[in-house]
Amino acid sequence: MSGGINHILCGVDGSAPACIAAERAANLAVALGARLSFVAVARAIVPDEALVGYMRDEGLGEAPVPLLPQAAESCLDMALTRATDAGYTGAARIVRTGKVAPALMSVADEIGADAIAIGRHRRSGLRRAVVGSVAQEIADRTSLTILSYCC
Numbered sequence: 001m002s003g004g005i006n007h008i009l010c011g012v013d014g015s016a017p018a019c020i021a022a023e024r025a026a027n028l029a030v031a032l033g034a035r036l037s038f039v040a041v042a043r044a045i046v047p048d049e050a051l052v053g054y055m056r057d058e059g060l061g062e063a064p065v066p067l068l069p070q071a072a073e074s075c076l077d078m079a080l081t082r083a084t085d086a087g088y089t090g091a092a093r094i095v096r097t098g099k100v101a102p103a104l105m106s107v108a109d110e111i112g113a114d115a116i117a118i119g120r121h122r123r124s125g126l127r128r129a130v131v132g133s134v135a136q137e138i139a140d141r142t143s144l145t146i147l148s149y150c151c
Helices: 016-032 049-057 070-085 100-111 125-131 134-141
Strands: 007-011 035-042 092-097 115-120 145-150
Touching (some): 007 016, 007 100, 016 035, 016 070, 016 145, 092 100, 100 134
Parallel strands (some): 007 035, 007 115
């Protein structure tokens, strides 16, 4: 495939809009013959120093692995199932920590994605200004194609 969309990165977080985005991204990947990767971004955690020391002393690694909320794990599983149901096999499952928009853009760059699919909530006015919009932040900071799906 030349030009157009060759690799779709879809952010999932367990929310209904993210699950809709996952299903639609899978259908689009099948239709375009594009690669598909799903990513869930967990909050960065500050590990307890005593735990880190214990893990290091016992040879268990440097820091605990961040845990995703169960809803995000479920959405990743659902996303992979929906991709398979749509006829897509081999979707990547990626987990990152940090702030969502920068993490999605970083992963997109790492894997060579040329489109980011993301669910968005219906917010308007003051709430959008205060809470912000991950989809809007990504759109403002990247030249990649943004596929934004609302609830």
